[in-house]
Amino acid sequence: MTTSATDPLAAGSHTVEIDGVVQRYHVHGTGPVCVAHSGGPGIHWEYMRMPALERSLTMVYPEPVGSGASDRLSSHPNGYTRPLYSRFLGELIEHLGVPEAHLLGHSHGGFVVQYHALHHPERVAGVILYESAPLTGPEHGAEAMRLVELFAARNAGRPELAEVLAAFQAIPTISDDAQMTSVARGLLPAYFADYWGREEEFAPFRASVRASHISGLDENLVPHLIDDRAALGSLTVPALVVVGRHDVICGVRWAEELHRLIPESELLILQDSGHFGHLEEPAAFARAVTRFVTATAHSAA
DSSP: OBOOSSOTTSSEEEEEEETTEEEEEEEEEOSSEEEEEOOTTTBOGGGGOOHHHHTTSEEEEEOOTTSTTSOOOTTTTSOOOHHHHHHHHHHHHHHHTOSOEEEEEETHHHHHHHHHHHHOGGGEEEEEEESOOSBOSHHHHHHHHHHHHHHHHHTTTOTTHHHHHHHHHHGGGOOSHHHHHHHHHHHGGGGSSSTGGGHHHHHHHHHHOOBOOOOSBOTTSOBOOOBOTTTGGGOOSOEEEEEETTOSSSOHHHHHHHHHHSTTOEEEEETTOSSOHHHHSHHHHHHHHHHHHHHHOSTTO
C-alpha cells in the first residue's frame, strides 16, 4: 500500500494505492469515523453524500475500485467480488490511521460491509446495513420482481411507468458505462416511496446519477452470488439494519431477516422511504445512524 504525506482524514479528496490500484476517497464532517460504501456495484459515490451525518461524524466516501475516478482492474468489468472490495476496505481503514471505524454499506455496499465484518472484524466498531439483504440469487430476484409488480400496479395510470419498466427489462443487456448510467436513471422512480409526488425535489438527483458497468461475474466469469444466512449468527460487531418500507430491491423482508440472524442487532424501518432513506427521510436516518455510531464508538472516538 502506498500512502501520501497529507493527513488522510483532512477534508477533501484523497487517493490511496493498494496493490498497484489507485482508489479515490472523499472526507467530509467531523467526529467518529464512518466509512460509507456505495452500492450498485458501480454506482458512483456522489449519491451517498449525507450532510446530516457529516454534522456529527467524519464521513469517508470511497469510490470503490472499478467506479468513478478510482482505477479499474485489468479484468474489468469482471472480478469485482466481495473479497476484493473487502481487501480494499481493510487497506483504506489502515490508511486512515484509526484504530476502528464504523462501516455503512448501502445496497450492494451492505453486502460488502457485512462480509468484511464477518471476516475481518478486528478494526470494525460497528456496521450499518442500509438497504442490504442476507443473500442474492433467484430468491432475492423473485422478491424484487414481486415488489416491482406491486409498484407497477400502484402506478398503472402513469405514462412515465413504461420507461421505468423498460429500464428493468434492459438490465441484462448492459455492456458499457453509458448503458449502465441510462438504466440506473431509468429505474430510479421505482426506488423511491413517492418519486412522482416529490419529483421537483428528486429530479436533479436522478439526472446527476452516474454509473460504471460492472458485470457481477468473478475473474473466471462465474456469477458472484451471495448467501450469508449461515454466517450472520457469528457476527461479533454491533449492527444497525436500516430499510425503507417501500424499497423494491432490498425490502423489509430482507431487513427483518438480517435483524433475526444478527445477534443483538437493531432494526429501523423508515415508513416513508424506498431505497434512499438518507434522501427521503434525512433527519430520521441521521438521528438513528448518529446515535448508533456514537453509542458504539470506542477506540475510534
